[in-house]
Amino acid sequence: MVEAQGEERAPEPLTYEALRGYLEAFSDDLDAAIPLLLTAAEGDFAAEIEVTRIRIDIDGDGEAGEAESVGAFLAMAAGAGQRLDMGSGMAPELGLPATTFAFDGSDAIWLAGYSHVLATQSDFLLAHDFETFFNAALHRLFPGAGLPMETYPNSGQLFMDRDSDALLADAIAMIHTINWPIIDRERLTGARDRMLSVLDLSRRNWNAILAETDDHLEFIPSPYQTPLALEMTVTKEMVEAWRETLDVSEAILRGELLLPHWRYFGLGFDLAAWFENAERTDAVLLFTGLDALPYLKEGEVADAESFAAANAVFGGSIWNYAAWFN
Template sequence: MRHFIPALSLAALSLAAPPAQAEDLSQEIAAKGIAPTLSRLSALPSPSPEEAFAINGLHFLRAVEVTFQARYAAGVTDRTGMLPFLQLPLPESPSPAPFDPAFLSNLFRAAQAELDQVAPLTTDFALTIGLDDLWFDINANALREPEEGFATLIAPFTAASPGPLPKVTFDTADAAWLAAYAHLLSGLCDLILAYDPTEAMTKVAATKAKLAELGPLTPDPIFGDMNPGGLDFVDLFAVVIETLRREPDPARTASAKAHLLQMVALNRDFWTKVNAETDNQAEWIPNDRQTSALGIAVPQGAGAEWLRVLDDVQALLEGRKLIPWWRIEGAGIDLGAFLDKPAPLDIPGWVQGWSALPYLKQGPLVTAESLDRFDALLQGNAMLFALYFN
């Protein structure tokens, strides 16, 4: 389990460095951090394939770092929900900024700006880095603090005793994996920004302030007060419902669809390339003849089963398979049509049918068969390996 957790976290946090320069780059990151190293590499007039991949990886890492910095500055340091970039607990901020209703929107825009800099590479390379050299400048003081190291940040997800993390060698196949993951996260950013929560956050925070003028509010009996701005579960639930009732931005949902389709295509490219590999050198995600540098036992055929899951994802995005709808047997929701021409997600309308009707049609329905086969092969760890594989 010790080595499995880094793999899952690095499914959202990855980087590599050229073999001839691996130690120098690792030391540069350890000493100076992500942003300064990225700045230096980005200024190179003609980056080598190794440097180009390092730039991609650093943009990816920077996407994570800017969200950490935004959360720390705002005091949103707990695990604040299921949204991307909000899952890791952070050190407490001594002087958080006043509540800003645009906090979430600004966070996802900043992350997406970095993610969209990641581009596929086709030139052969092999790059190695020590995972213990990775750190995130959470408090933006340009100094590495003990709690900012990668191993410390992932500690809540593993009960294993502390120890050194491995070095990993990335290659041409992994460039496709990295680009696929960037498309996945950028697509999720688009979906969140399509239903921009700023207006709902403003409304809920202003209402809570007015209510507090009438007297102390009864704390949420389940979760108590939660960040940001002391919003508790009731407030956050209201934000979600009000946000989903907004008229979405169709340009954002169309962009999300395009990103997710690219994610599927790049995943296929990754598995084609990794399955053709004949070496076995500190592998990131191994083929059936390789072993993982992270100590993860990847079952034979896992890649092929995962591609079947992605086939269903693509079929849903293209409207060739439908999401089952509870009131009509054999009819389902066309997700692709919804992303092309989105609508508010008012819950009564989707349950009763008036909101679902424009997207309902008869056709083949997606099932859990592919995911169940993937889960059976991985002995119940499908969701964990899905994070690892992307």
């Protein structure tokens, strides 16, 4: 949040309690949107939208400028090479072509699934007490918001230069403070349930896509529809591999298929048991092994073969397709 100061705008102070409130409101809003999207999915419509022209008033100044468009965010994420100075009129001329899609019922299901994806992240955080992490590291995400590590300016150095050393120190602090007590079991298991809902909605999405008989500006085309770009071609093999990946992912979330741990050969990590019984999330101790011990057991362990179909079809682009297919 920001407040006006003449021509300039300064960040408002942010507290841990306020951030939790924002996250709770975010999850609640998504939960209100999901049934509306699923209701819309039952209708017969096609709304043409120029996606890269969508603008969001990120800095809260009442205007959504060119640097606050989806196209600008995508350019920044893709490493366009220029810093986007949002809200100051200094954004570069991006020259991105507007990409128009005709969003229909299947895409409403897709968006409902993505709403669960976003709410999962919010609920996972809210299930924990992450105040120390907030105090130690989130000034990097919310600069100028009055967090403790901005009380004094960085003035010393250890290895490189002042700013690089401070960034390294904050990265170490971030890892060190991902040791979050679980304070809301229901919200944590609810985050797992949301992930299961994402898988179910992805299946429903593909059922709807494959049942379409039109061929008009498809956001995710079926193997029988025309892609708007060569890179957006979807084959029958891709759909089958994706569906198989959904099944494997569900088995992992339900504890029917165990996750491998690099340290313990022949044993697997029961993710479902962790969601239901863990008392904390300690990234370092989970990785190094101590906090994984209570959830290790014998059984079928996921390996490269579990995702063989996806690896064969998508190769190194699997995560790009996962972000697109949802």
